[in-house]
Amino acid sequence: MLDVCDLSVSYGTIRAVRGISFTVGKGELVSLLGANGAGKSSTIKAIAGALKTSGGAVTLEGKDITSANPEQVIRAGLATVPETRDVFPDLTVAENLMLGAYIHRRDHAGNRENLDRLHTLFPRLAERASQAAGTLSGGEQQMLVIARALMARPSVLLLDEPSLGLAPAIVERIFEMIETLKKSGLTILLVEQNVNQALAVADRAYVMRLGAIVASGTADGIRSTSDLSAHYLGG
Amino acid sequence: MAFAIQFLIDVLSLGGAYALMALGLVIIYGILRLVNFAYGELIMVAGYTMFLTSGSGLPWLLMAVLAVAMAVVFGILTDYVAFRPVRAKSVTAVLITSFAFSNLLQNAALLFISPRPRNVPLPDIFSQTVSIGGAITPVRNLITIAASIVLLAAVAFLMRKTTLGIAMRAAATNFTMARMLGVPANLIISSAFALSGFLAGVVGLLWIGRIGTVVPGVGLEPLLVAFIATVIGGMRSLPGAVVGGFLLALIDTTLNYTLSQDLLKFRDAFTFSLVILILLWRPEGLIKGPASGQRT
Amino acid sequence: MKQSYITALILIAVIAVIAVGSQMIGIRLYDRIATNLLISLVLVVGLQTFMGNSGLLSFAHIGFMGLGAYTSAVLTIPAQMKGMALPDLYEFMKVVEISPMLAMLAAGVVAALVAAVVAYPLMRLSDAAAVITSFALLVVLYTVMNNWSALTNGPRTLFGLPKTTEMPIAAIVAAIVVVVALAFKESRTGKLLRASREDEVAAAALGANIPHLRWRAFILAAFIAGIGGALWGHFITSFAPKAFYLKETFLIITMLVIGGANTVTGAVAGTVLITVAYEGLRGTEAALNAGSSGSGQVIGLTEIVLALAMIAVMIVRPGGLFPNREIGHILTRSRRKKEKTA
Numbered sequence: 124m125l126d127v128c129d130l131s132v133s134y135g136t137i138r139a140v141r142g143i144s145f146t147v148g149k150g151e152l153v154s155l156l157g158a159n160g161a162g163k164s165s166t167i168k169a170i171a172g173a174l175k176t177s178g179g180a181v182t183l184e185g186k187d188i189t190s191a192n193p194e195q196v197i198r199a200g201l202a203t204v205p206e207t208r209d210v211f212p213d214l215t216v217a218e219n220l221m222l223g224a225y226i227h228r229r230d231h232a233g234n235r236e237n238l239d240r241l242h243t244l245f246p247r248l249a250e251r252a253s254q255a256a257g258t259l260s261g262g263e264q265q266m267l268v269i270a271r272a273l274m275a276r277p278s279v280l281l282l283d284e285p286s287l288g289l290a291p292a293i294v295e296r297i298f299e300m301i302e303t304l305k306k307s308g309l310t311i312l313l314v315e316q317n318v319n320q321a322l323a324v325a326d327r328a329y330v331m332r333l334g335a336i337v338a339s340g341t342a343d344g345i346r347s348t349s350d351l352s353a354h355y356l357g358g
Numbered sequence: 359m360a361f362a363i364q365f366l367i368d369v370l371s372l373g374g375a376y377a378l379m380a381l382g383l384v385i386i387y388g389i390l391r392l393v394n395f396a397y398g399e400l401i402m403v404a405g406y407t408m409f410l411t412s413g414s415g416l417p418w419l420l421m422a423v424l425a426v427a428m429a430v431v432f433g434i435l436t437d438y439v440a441f442r443p444v445r446a447k448s449v450t451a452v453l454i455t456s457f458a459f460s461n462l463l464q465n466a467a468l469l470f471i472s473p474r475p476r477n478v479p480l481p482d483i484f485s486q487t488v489s490i491g492g493a494i495t496p497v498r499n500l501i502t503i504a505a506s507i508v509l510l511a512a513v514a515f516l517m518r519k520t521t522l523g524i525a526m527r528a529a530a531t532n533f534t535m536a537r538m539l540g541v542p543a544n545l546i547i548s549s550a551f552a553l554s555g556f557l558a559g560v561v562g563l564l565w566i567g568r569i570g571t572v573v574p575g576v577g578l579e580p581l582l583v584a585f586i587a588t589v590i591g592g593m594r595s596l597p598g599a600v601v602g603g604f605l606l607a608l609i610d611t612t613l614n615y616t617l618s619q620d621l622l623k624f625r626d627a628f629t630f631s632l633v634i635l636i637l638l639w640r641p642e643g644l645i646k647g648p649a650s651g652q653r654t
Numbered sequence: 655m656k657q658s659y660i661t662a663l664i665l666i667a668v669i670a671v672i673a674v675g676s677q678m679i680g681i682r683l684y685d686r687i688a689t690n691l692l693i694s695l696v697l698v699v700g701l702q703t704f705m706g707n708s709g710l711l712s713f714a715h716i717g718f719m720g721l722g723a724y725t726s727a728v729l730t731i732p733a734q735m736k737g738m739a740l741p742d743l744y745e746f747m748k749v750v751e752i753s754p755m756l757a758m759l760a761a762g763v764v765a766a767l768v769a770a771v772v773a774y775p776l777m778r779l780s781d782a783a784a785v786i787t788s789f790a791l792l793v794v795l796y797t798v799m800n801n802w803s804a805l806t807n808g809p810r811t812l813f814g815l816p817k818t819t820e821m822p823i824a825a826i827v828a829a830i831v832v833v834v835a836l837a838f839k840e841s842r843t844g845k846l847l848r849a850s851r852e853d854e855v856a857a858a859a860l861g862a863n864i865p866h867l868r869w870r871a872f873i874l875a876a877f878i879a880g881i882g883g884a885l886w887g888h889f890i891t892s893f894a895p896k897a898f899y900l901k902e903t904f905l906i907i908t909m910l911v912i913g914g915a916n917t918v919t920g921a922v923a924g925t926v927l928i929t930v931a932y933e934g935l936r937g938t939e940a941a942l943n944a945g946s947s948g949s950g951q952v953i954g955l956t957e958i959v960l961a962l963a964m965i966a967v968m969i970v971r972p973g974g975l976f977p978n979r980e981i982g983h984i985l986t987r988s989r990r991k992k993e994k995t996a
Contacts, residue, residue, distance in 0.1 A: 173534055193537035202538075209535040211528040218524050226540035228521050275540065393782050443969040450711050451972045453785055454911055455965050461904050462961035465954030473953060574954075578900070582793060585786055593782065627797040630790040638775045641783045 124149045124310050125170075125201070125279050130179035132165045139165040141334040142179060147279065152301070152311045154321040154342070157331035163314045164206055166331070167283045171203040172196040183279065198226055202277035206284035206314075210264045210271075212257025216248055219256050219267055223274030234274070241270045244303065262293035269300070279310045286317050298324055322346050360492035367490070368611045369604070371499035374506025375564050377603030379580045380587035381513060382557035384599040387588070388530045389550045391449065395456045396436050397584060398577020399463035400555050404429040404562030405478055405572030406467060412479040421479065426559030432463070433555020434548055441547070460577075467574040475571035484567050502564045509560060510600060513553075517596065522549060530594065582626070589633045592643030602644070658836050660982030665836075665922050666829045669695070672926070673825035685821060691929040692824035693886045695922060698909045699828075699835045700878030702921040704871045705910065707844050709851035710780065713788045713903055717795030718876040720898030721768055722761035722883025724799060724806050729757040730888070731814045739814040742804040754818040758884040765880025766873050773872045777865040792903065799895040806895060813892035819885050827885055831878055835918045836980070843870050901957075905932075908960050912967050914974025919981040924974065928960065935959055 125147040132140040140162040147153040157163050168174035170181050172193040180189045183199050191199065211219055220241070224234045242249040245266045251259060256267060265285055272280060282301070286294040298320050305311060305324065315321035322328060322342045330338040330345065338345060379401075386394045407425040414421070440455040484498045517523035522545075529536040529546045537543050558580075565580060566572050583606065591602025606629070613625055636644060669692065676688030701715045731739050733751050752760075776787050800809050838844045847867045850857035854864060887893065905928070913924020935956035942952040967974060979987075 171538060173538065192543075193534065194540050194542045197538060197540040205535070205538070209532050211531050211535070213531060214524060214528060218528075221521070222524060222528055222536070222539050222541065225521065225525065271539070387782065391782065393785055439965065443965075444972065447968070447972045449781060450709070451968045453711055454907065455968050457904065457907070458961040458964040458968075461957055462965075465957040465961070468954030469952065469958060473951075585789065589786060623801040624797060627794045627801075630794045630797070633790045634772075634776065634787050634794075637779060637783045637787050641779050 124151070124184060125312065126180075126182045127166075127170065128180045128182075130166065130169060130181060131177045132162070132169045132174060133177040138177075139334055140169065143329075143331070143334075143336045144179075145329050145336065145339070147310055147312050149310055150305075150308050151326050152305045152313060152324060154313045154315055154325035154328040155331060156315060156318055156321060156328055156345075158316065161331040162334040163331055164283060165334075167203065167205070167281055167312075167314055170196070170201070171205075171281060173203075173205075197275055197277070200278035201281065202272035202275045202279070203281040204268050204272050204283060204285065206287055208261070208264050208268055208287075210256040210259070210267050212255065214256055215253050216256055216259070216267060217252040219271050220248070220274050223271035224276075226275055233276075237274060237276060241273055244300070245270050261289055262296070265289065265293075265297060266300075273304075277309075279312065280304070281312050281314075283314045284316065285313070286315065286320065294320065363491045364493040364495065365611065365615070367493065367495050367499055367503070369607050371502040372611060373604035373607030374502050374510075375561055375603075376583050376587050376607050377600040378506055378509060378557050378561040378564075379584040380591060380599035380603045381510075381596060382554040382561065383581075383584040384588050384591070384594065384596060385526075385550050385554050385557075388594040388596065389526060389533070390441065390445070390547060392441060392445075392452050392456065394436065394440075394554070395453070395581070396440060396460040396463060397554065397558060398579075398581030399460050400429045400432050400436075400558035400577070401562035401565060401580050402463065402467060402572065402574065402577040403432045404559040405566045405576055406471060406476070408478040408563070408566070409471070409476040409572055412477070418479060418481045422563055425563060426556060429559030429562060430552050430555040433551040433553075433558065436555075437547055437551040441551075464574045464577075471574075473574060475573045478566050478570055478572050480567055480570055498564070498567050501567075505560060505564060509557070513557075513596070516553075526550060582630075586629055586633050589636055589643050594642070598643065657980065657982040657986050658840055660985060661919060661980040662833050662836050662982075664981050664985075665832045665919065668922060668926070669825050669828050669832070673821055677821060687929070687933050689819065689821050689824050689889060691925060692821075692828040693819070693882060693889060694906065694909065694929060695828045695925045696824075696831050696882035696885060697879060698906050698913075698925045699831050699918060699921045700875050700882060701906055701910050702915060702918055703835050703838050703878065704868075704875035705915045706917065706921070707839060707847040707851075707871050708868045709848075710784050710868065711788070711907075712872070712875070713785070713907075714791040714795065715875060715879050715906065716898050716903045717792045718765040718769060718879035719883035719886070719902075720795060720799050720895065721765045721876075722758075722880030723887035723893060723898070724812075724883075725761040725764040725880065726754065726757040726884035726887050727812055727815050728805055729760055730754050730816055732816070735814040739812060740805070740807055742807075744804060754816060754884075754888050758881055758888075761884035762877040762880040765883070766877035769876030770869070770873050773876075774869055777868040777872065792899070796895060796899050799898065809895060811892050811894045815887050815891045817888060817891050819889035824885060824889070827881065831881075832918060832922065834874075834878070835921070838871070838874060839918065843867050847871060904957070905960075908964050910974075911964060912974055914976035914978075916973060916978050917976040917980050919979075920974050920976035923976060927975075931963075932956055932960070 128144050129142045130140055131138060131142050143166065155163050155166065165174060169176045172191050172195065176189055180187060182188065183201050186199055188196055188199050220238060227234055247263055248267060248270055256264065259267060285297050289297065301311065301313065302324050313321055313325060322345060325342045327341050328339065328345045329336050383394060383397050386392050404425040407428040408421055411421045411424055436456065436459060440459040441452060444451040444455050486497045487494050488497055517527055525536060525541045526546055526549060529541060533543065561580065566576065587602035587606045588599055590605050591598030609629065613622065617625065672688050672691060676684045697719055701712065704712055728747060729750055729752050733749055736743055736748050772791065779787060799806050806812060846857055846860065846862040850862055850864045850867065858864065909924040909928040910921055912928060913922065914920025939952045939955050
C-alpha cells in the first residue's frame with residue numbers, strides 16, 4: 124500500500140533521515156517508534172509532501188508520490204494528522220470538517236454520509252459543530268484533526284504523535300479510537316513515542332534512531348527485544 | 359440636526375471607501391504575509407482604464423466593469439511578477455519586489471500616458487446633490503455608502519459561506535495545513551490577489567469619482583489610508599480592517615471639522631504618528647487577528 | 655580583520671578612481687555625475703549600516719537625509735539672504751551663520767538625535783510592523799518638512815545654500831563613510847546584529863539586546879544620512895521637500911539591493927552601477943525627447959528599467975551582486991585557493 128524506499132531528508136548539511144525503507148500493507152496498522160529527534164516527524168512530513176526529500180522514493184498503491192506537493196498527496200489518498208494538532212482555530216468545528224472534505228467538495232451526498240459516520244464516532248464534534256475550533260480542549264482538537272483527515276476518505280492515514288501532551292484518560296480514548304479505525308479496515312501509519320500504547324494496537328513496528336531504522340518486526344517481536352529501551356533512552 | 363446628518367454621511371462614505379481599501383490590503387497580508395506596496399497602483403489602473411475607454415462610446419457601466427476587471431488582472435499580475443517568483447526566498451525580497459512593481463506601474467503610466475491629470479468620465483449622477491434632512495450632500499457619497507455596504511456584505515458572504523472563502527481563512531492561519539487537506543496553494547494565492555484587485559478597482563472608481571481625474575501617483579493616498587486602517591484594525595483581521603477604515607474616517611472627518619487650516623496640513627503627520635504609537639503598543643494591531651500563522 | 659583592510663583599500667581606490675578620473679576627463683557633466691555618485695554612495699553605505707547588519711528594510715533613510723539637508727541650510731544660508739529664502743524663520747536663528755563643514759557635522763548630529771528619540775521604541779518591531787512604521791516615519795518626516803514653513807520654506811523650493819560641496823570633499827566623506835561602515839560591521843555590535851539576524855534566540859542567549867543593537871545601527875545610519883543630506887544640499891544649493899520622498903527612497907533601495915545589502919562592497923558596487931545605468935538611461939530619455947519634437951515627453955523609462963532590474967535581481971540573485979562576502983574576502987580567498995592548487 125505505502126512503500127517507502129531509501130528515503131532521505133536533509134536540513135542544509137544535517138541529514139535528519141538517512142535512507143530508511145519500510146512498508147505498510149493494506150489494512151495494516153504499522154507503528155514508527157523512536158525518541159525525540161530520531162527523525163520520525165521529518166519522515167512523516169516528507170511523505171506528506173510538506174518537506175522536500177533529498178533521496179529515495181515513496182509510492183502509494185504503486186503511484187510515485189516522492190516529489191508530490193501536499194495537495195497532490197492528499198488527492199492520491201494519503202491523509203496526514205500532524206503532531207502539532209493543527210486545527211484552524213478561528214473556523215468552526217463544522218467548517219474545519221468541511222475543509223477536510225475539500226477534495227470531494229462537489230460530492231455533497233457522500234460528504235454528508237461520511238460526516239454522519241464520523242459524528243457517531245466522535246459525538247463530541249457534533250455537539251460543538253458551530254463552536255470555534257480554537258476553543259476546544261486538547262483532546263477534542265485531536266479528535267477534530269483526525270475526523271477532518273477522515274473527511275478526505277483516505278486509503279492511508281498518517282498519525283503523528285496523536286497522544287502528545289494529552290492527559291492519560293484522553294490518550295486511552297484516542298487509542299481506543301485508533302483501534303476502531305483499524306477494525307474498519309483503514310490502513311494506518313502511527314508515529315509514537317508512547318511505545319507501550321503504540322505496540323498494543325500495532326501489527327508491526329519500526330524503531331528509528333538518529334535518522335535510521337534500527338529495529339523492525341511484529342509488535343510482539345519488538346516488545347520482546349530487550350534493547351528497545353536502550354534505543355529510546357539513548358535517543 | 360442637518361450638521362449631524364452631514365457629519366454622519368461624511369464619516370460613512372469616507373469610512374466605506376477606507377474600509378474597502380483596507381480590506382483589499384489585508385486580504386493579501388492576512389494570507390500571504392505580504393505588505394503589497396503595489397496595491398495603490400491597482401486603483402491607478404482602474405482610473406486609467408476609465409480614461410482610456412472614455413472615447414470609446416461604451417456605456418459608463420460597461421467602462422466601469424472593464425476598469426474593475428483590469429484592476430483584477432493587474433492584481434493577479436502582481437502575484438506573478440512580484441510575489442510568486444520570490445515567495446520562497448525572504449520577507450524582505452517580497453517587500454522589495456512589490457515596491458519595485460509599484461514604481462514600475464507608476465512610471466509606466468508616466469511614460470505611456472502622461473504625468474498630467476487625465477479626466478475620467480463620470481455619470482451625471484456623480485456630480486448631483488440631494489438634500490437629506492436639510493443637509494445638502496453629493497449623491498456620490500450615498501453611492502459610496504451603498505456600494506461599500508453591498509461589497510462588505512458580499513465579501514463577508516464569500517469568506518463565511520463559500521468553500522473558497524473558508525479555505526482562504528484557513529490558509530490565513532495555517533497555509534501548510536490547508537494544503538495538506540488538498541487546498542491548492544496557487545488557487546488561494548491567485549484568489550487573494552484577484553479579490554484584492556477587485557476591491558481596489560471598485561474603490562478606485564469611487565475614489566477617483568471624488569476628484570474626476572487620475573494621475574500616476576493617485577494610488578499613494580489610498581495605500582497610506584489602507585496602511586493606517588489596517589494597523590488600527592489589527593494587521594490580519596478582515597473585520598478589523600473594516601472597523602479600522604471607519605475609525606480612521608471618523609478621526610479624519612473630526613479633524614477636518616475641528617482643526618485650523620494651519621494644523622490641518624499636519625494631519626498626515628498626526629495620523630501616522632498614531633500608527634506608530636499603536637504599533638508600539640500592539641505590534642499586531644489593535645484587534646487581534648487569527649491566532650497563529652506562518653508564511654508559506 | 656586583514657581582509658577588511660584590503661576591502662577598505664579597494665573601495666577607497668574605487669572612490670579615488672572615480673574622483674580623479676572624472677577630473678581628468680575635464681567635462682563638467684562628468685564632474686557633476688561623479689560628485690552625485692559619491693554623495694549617493696554616502697547615503698547608500700549609510701543605509702547599509704542599518705539594513706545590512708539588522709536585516710530590516712528601512713524606508714525612512716531619505717527622511718533623515720532631508721533633516722540633514724534642512725539643518726545645514728538653516729545654519730549656513732548667509733544672514734542677508736535669510737530674509738528672502740526663509741522669510742518666516744524664527745528671529746534668533748536669523749543671525750546664525752556657521753561654516754558649512756561645521757554645519758555638515760551638525761546635520762549628522764541632528765538627524766542622529768531625531769533618530770535616537772523616535773526609533774528607540776520602534777526597534778522592537780519586526781516584519782510587517784517594522785516596515786510599515788519605517789514607511790510611516792518617512793511620511794511623518796516628509797509632512798513635517800513640507801509644512802514647517804518657518805524652517806523649510808514649506809513645499810516651496812529653498813534656495814541660497816552656499817555651494818561648498820566640491821568633488822574632493824565628497825570623495826573624502828565617501829571614503830570615511832566606507833571605513834566607518836566596515837568598522838561597524840566588524841565591531842561587536844555589528845557582529846552580534848548579524849548573528850541575531852540568522853538566529854534571534856541564539857544571539858539573545860549570547861547576551862545580545864537586539865532592539866538596542868538595532869537602535870545603534872539606526873542612529874549611525876541616520877547620522878550618515880544627515881551628513882549625506884548636507885553634502886547634497888551644498889552641492890545642489892536649492893531643493894524642496896519632495897526631493898526627500900518615495901522616488902529617492904526607491905533609488906537608494908535599488909542601489910543597495912542590487913549591489914547586495916549585506917556588504918559594504920555591495921553598497922558601493924550598486925551605487926556605481928545604478929548611477930551609470932541611471933545617467934545612461936536619462937541620457938537616452940533626453941535624446942528621445944530631443945528627437946521627438948513635442949510629441950509627448952519620454953519620462954519614467956529610467957525608473958521602469960530600474961524596477962525591472964530590481965525584480966530580476968531579487969528573483970535570480972536575492973542577495974544582490976555581493977551577497978555575503980566583501981571584496982577583500984573574495985580576493986584573499988581566491989588567492990589562497992590558487993596557492994593551494996599550485
